[in-house]
Amino acid sequence: MTIRKQRRKEGIPRGVISRLPKYYRYLSGLSQAQEKISSAELGKALNMTAAQIRSDLSYFGSFGLHGYGYRVDELKNHISAILGLDREYSLVLIGAGNLGRAIASYPNFRKRGFIIKAIFDADPEVIGTELAGLTIRSIDTLEDYLQANPCDIAVITTPKEASQAVCDRICRAGIKAIWNFSPLDLRVPNDVILEHTHLTDSLLQLSFQITNNETEKSS
């Protein structure tokens, strides 16, 4: 226990963090009828070793019962709390292009507690129109809005030409977490949390694998 606490102090490895949503997603998809699950079962379903699952979870506590496994409900709740899903987050979305529209309209985010409060764009044609129940605001009013309505997360779906400037502005306005979709590695102050989703990078990884396919197999 002491050692694990120490491990935790040193920070949770990226790999562990990236697996938590998968655990959560899988547990959420199980039928209500399934009361228990062992690390071996979970590992089989998610195509990973039982040891890795137990090791990942042990960063956060002891959620299982010796000789039994894990109660599905309990484990799901623990992971939900670890992920920070027991509260709401307010979001601003910047860039009402195709991708911005898709994200604004995606109902699952709201379901998990991520509420888009305002949408901004630079295009006069778009400003003032409706999207996902909100009136799109002018990017010029970004700072005013954020000062009056501090938000937890900014989603950047602008073209890459605009994204660093937008990023600088929202950081100055006090945003502490950014989800960036523009194909540019943004620079942020190091107290700001940054998560990239580079669609083109994923596609290039796919084309790499197609190209370098001979004899290799993915499991």
Add this chain to the structure above:
Amino acid sequence: MTIRKQRRKEGIPRGVISRLPKYYRYLSGLSQAQEKISSAELGKALNMTAAQIRSDLSYFGSFGLHGYGYRVDELKNHISAILGLDREYSLVLIGAGNLGRAIASYPNFRKRGFIIKAIFDADPEVIGTELAGLTIRSIDTLEDYLQANPCDIAVITTPKEASQAVCDRICRAGIKAIWNFSPLDLRVPNDVILEHTHLTDSLLQLSFQITNNETEKSS
């Protein structure tokens, strides 16, 4: 050289593959005026060590000049070839919801040689309408289409309830690479390449970091 060849045989590590698009993106963004770049400069720009860049590249060959660095143009072309960007790929997109529409309308994919040839949906309201210059087809015609027009990549943007069934159908129809956006870990035969982009997982990682933020810093 022999050893590197051996390394290559053993397969390129995931981490290396995931960094290649970043190298490519950065090099593409440089001004035409910049003729050369050293691993040290590149490392500084991308926030990684020079050794890692040289090590990554050495999986594929020797692209630098001793005592000089890399010619930007040459290196970009090499990486482009490694990524398989020197050819075109034909894509089908399945699921013309918000996300599907965004992807179909995103011009950068086409620019890189990823050409969407057909779009499918299950909704009779949507079938027959236009999207990105294509008429949306009925999902019922998926197999017929793929038989007549073999495609390189299928993009799945259906709701998660439909995605595994769609996945099974396209695998049976001979698709060898899938880009999946539905929030479900698809099962595929192991000669099929699968790339996931789970938007919700990224958002949960962000909320984890917000929640577990104290004293930690991301670089």
Add this chain to the structure above:
DNA sequence: TAGATTGTTAATCGATTAACAATC
């Protein structure tokens, strides 16, 4: 040539896995 920077090896670091005592 002297200076610079590569490509590659060896050393280090960190993450995964196997094994097992603890225990329900």
Add this chain to the structure above:
DNA sequence: TAGATTGTTAATCGATTAACAATC
């Protein structure tokens, strides 16, 4: 209690980095 499975340690594996001979 006997059987099962956890949580954790130690062993293994793989990836990153530092160092340096090769060389332009």
